[in-house]
Amino acid sequence: MPILNYHHLRYFWAIAHEGGVTRAAERLNLSPSALSLQLHTLEQQLGHKLFDRQGKRLILTEAGRIALEHADIMFQAGEELMSTLAGRPTASRQILRVGALTTLSRNFQLEFLRPLIGRSDVELIVRSGVMRDLLAQLEAHALDVVLANSASPRDARTALRSHLLDQQPVSLVGRRKAKAPRFRFPDDLRSVPVLLPSLDSEIRITFDRVLELAGIRPIVLAEVDDMAMLRLLARESEGLALVPPIVVRDELAGGVLVERYRIPDITESFYAIVQKRRFPNQLLGELLMRSVHTQT
């Protein structure tokens, strides 16, 4: 299989855009003869004429038009690469790759990304996963930022930074009921079952500690690590779910769920974990400027 010679293609590209061998040669600081020669070897290797020679005019053939379209894509990408590596911001479509803990509130993710949603010049890639995988991808430069509810483990090897984005109170929420006696915390937890985030979340650890001090062992209906699932369960179950209200924002607004008790001294923190980069993503910069409260 013959392989494409990209230098030849680049000359062809210049000739097509400049409209002639001579002008292209000037721009490239080469002799016209060199270009003419290379153009012909390209045509021979491709097996198609790229220009019709009408007198001294060069008119693109159909094959030439096709080649030009592809060449445009290629060399535009090449020039953008050079600009990026030279530190110049590029005007073209930008991409932001976001990793998010599977367990994280979707509403929270949405709030963070909202400034970019609907922008046609932005491509958004959101990948879910567990902390270890996401951080690995971050270090491999395959992600620009990881959204999590805990800061990154301090690691001397890599220069990870955790930006504290937000702190949300944590509440016990449950379905609205006709007769709703006031909830007494923590004593009512002896009888009212609960739905809890799993053990590796900070709010769960704090919650357990509070109850242990009070000598209470709660009735756990479910233990879920995915906030989206916890939200669904809260709507279906008789128990109270331990969540930041933002997780069930829509249900609270719609009256399906009600906040029974806001637990003092427990908050859920949201972090954006990034790597110190030499070619910073401009979109990410904008988002962090909007959202960041303090830095760690």
Next chain:
Amino acid sequence: MPILNYHHLRYFWAIAHEGGVTRAAERLNLSPSALSLQLHTLEQQLGHKLFDRQGKRLILTEAGRIALEHADIMFQAGEELMSTLAGRPTASRQILRVGALTTLSRNFQLEFLRPLIGRSDVELIVRSGVMRDLLAQLEAHALDVVLANSASPRDARTALRSHLLDQQPVSLVGRRKAKAPRFRFPDDLRSVPVLLPSLDSEIRITFDRVLELAGIRPIVLAEVDDMAMLRLLARESEGLALVPPIVVRDELAGGVLVERYRIPDITESFYAIVQKRRFPNQLLGELLMRSVHTQT
């Protein structure tokens, strides 16, 4: 300004994907030393290390990741180019460039393109213009097909073909009125004003000839070459518009306009004008298979 060496980038691309100099060398039928050398010159020219050398492992740096993403775009385009020129159909996103006479019914255009609308693997480009410009673009391979209501002029130079897509009857349509005496053609045209397509359309020419034979000089309220404009005028005006019913399909269905008289022996023809191509557009082939009735 340093220019990017695309051969070096191609080697880098292979090395990154194969995961090492040795494997890439095998695939490219080159010696590892050659690749290693070229990789280093590339890094030097770019001014950035592309790999971190961890022992004998090559790990992409951030600059390397960026370069790889651009290289992916470039060489994917290159391989697609080779496939296309070799006559192999490519699996990727396809583009169809359509030119349409400004004067043509939008509903007709829509019907023709309907099979492609909503297909996410298809990009549709529709450009309006006058016949001369559109045919020029067709000959320059910048358009795949031109939609028109007349066949292309026979021209020995270029191999243009006109496919007859459809023939529509032509009617006089007007706003619905409470008292609607039966329309008498052509005599009523002495008193009822009309909205007509402009003189360069075939139906206008035929219409004029018919009236001339009958010795009738119609009251022309408007003479418009754009069917979309004619449609709007028909809704606002007291006169009758001379159009193929498809132009005002929605208005007829909704009862805003009514067909007062279908003129016998006048039809509007719709053509797809294409150039005989050596690399036929597959999408266009599908559309023509569906729509074409006869060929000219």
Next chain:
DNA sequence: TCATCACATTCATTAAAATAGAAAGATTGA
């Protein structure tokens, strides 16, 4: 009509680059 210009092209020569092969240094895995 003919001279002239502007351009593409061809050819032989020179300059630049890419490549192979041998050998060294380094790391991984048994």
Next chain:
DNA sequence: TCAATCTTTCTATTTTAATGAATGTGATGA
């Protein structure tokens, strides 16, 4: 620790690209 496997370096060689002068060919204008 030893062997296998990689990357890398160095130098000689091959391949490829570029030049400059010469050629041919339409277009332009007196």
